[in-house]
Amino acid sequence: MTGASDDKKAGSGEFGFIARHFRPLAGAESLDLRDDCALMRCPEGEEFAISTDTMVENIHFLPDDPPETLGRKLLRCNLSDLAAMGARPHAYTLNVTVPRGGRHDENWFVAFSRGLAKDQQRYGIHLIGGDTTSISGPLVLSATVFGLLRQNTALRRNNARPGDGIWVTGTIGDAALGLLVLQGKLKDPSGFLARRYHLPQPRTGLQLHGIVSAAMDISDGLIQDCGHIAEESGVQLVIEADAVPASYAAASLGHDWLMQRLCGGDDYELLLTCPPERSEALQAACQTADIPVHRVGTVRTGTGVRLLNADGRETIPQQGGWQHF
């Protein structure tokens, strides 16, 4: 069931748990988490964009990751999918499967739900339902996130055309390097890279309908995600390695980590293609939203992804992107 009623003994079992940690997050559409389903209406002329993701302890996050960022990361991964379609965030459901044994105690959930509350406010979303279960195993979190957009305005992956420029928001590769920092394989005294891994910044709020020809978010790594647009649009994406924007923290690690940056996942920046005549409109839209955007290559006829170095010679990515499964 989506909702769950209060037990008469407030505070006991599942019902008290929901009342304490999740009811404060629930919007009107949740029916206060007290009924069998949530009820959600769509404004006239609009449609829902829907994304769902699961995060598993030891796979997508580390056991000692701060609980306050875990739910936020899950939300933001999905919000990034909404951003890639051009939808504005609206609501979400949350399924929490908690390891037996008490490691995730009351304090843990206070911090976890405090993180969710922060991102609800930040992105204008609310909880509409969920489920809590237990497991003899690691923590598992699933969210389904709902966005709204005008009908027929969704940004798709299948309309990139030869001649279009390839653009990315923000900086690329920080999250992959941040994971290496957290694993002790790299040093970043500033903490910037680890923060990028823990808490992505989904690029919601951009108005790109009528400007870009294709869009997706970079979750599996720039090279692999370029492959997805190439495949869906029936084109070739040519990336200029040196044009791919690096953060100060990433750049200061030197050129050795370029392939990790280009192939590593979890950035949650946007990958966009844009006809040359709309480049200025793209830059203006990003400036309005205060989001950096850089051109990193060109769409060509052909298939697959090519990566060029500073001399214009082809270089071969050493590793694929993230395989979920």
Add this chain to the structure above:
Amino acid sequence: MTGASDDKKAGSGEFGFIARHFRPLAGAESLDLRDDCALMRCPEGEEFAISTDTMVENIHFLPDDPPETLGRKLLRCNLSDLAAMGARPHAYTLNVTVPRGGRHDENWFVAFSRGLAKDQQRYGIHLIGGDTTSISGPLVLSATVFGLLRQNTALRRNNARPGDGIWVTGTIGDAALGLLVLQGKLKDPSGFLARRYHLPQPRTGLQLHGIVSAAMDISDGLIQDCGHIAEESGVQLVIEADAVPASYAAASLGHDWLMQRLCGGDDYELLLTCPPERSEALQAACQTADIPVHRVGTVRTGTGVRLLNADGRETIPQQGGWQHF
């Protein structure tokens, strides 16, 4: 991401897996599972009813349960929530977290998705998105299911009134007894009770708007779920134990198992309250849908749930219903 593009090497990794097992289940709203989000519209004057559930191996199902029934059970638990609101089934998302180590091999997933396909046809639903992840732990399945209904027609839990009759569909307690059979604690040569545990029959298709005063599905056990309606409606529910319908298989086990039947979960029948003047309309609606319905008690002023035996004397349930967490 909700969708996932085909890898160029069809059959490899996550993308081949999705193409083989889940793309055949995907409806048009899924964008063929190839984009960042699904897109879903709501017909004018209608709204979505949304329910989400997680099932965990060793908690909600057994490792040797047939794979073909697992996804169907997850869908049906959620479809039962839609039925309780009076919504008609429409679509779902599915998150599958698979144990590492290969026990869930290609054959397992062929059977799993074949089961889903059967229920898609049976209930007129389609897959719109999902996520596949791996885990060092048990199998975890989450689904979010979407139904449609006319605005302002949802059946709620909070409108039961003193004097209303209390009704249930089908027979009560079969699934709880079926679990005992599967655990070797009870014998049922017919297999009926185990089937009721493996594969509930959600009561979709009933037209109860304007007839019943409150509705919910019985997932936690009749007594506990009556408590939810009592709490939400601010009334007392008085149940006559002997009026609670038993299947032939359950009745043939004798009276000793009455409390297990009344307190055990997983039946996914409907619990309804209905003003006396609309009892005939309720029975007619159920007859039209070919769904048995029986009156099991009366709503009174007061709080909580009372259980009366055949002499009209009060009897105390020996155990609560299912606590999820």
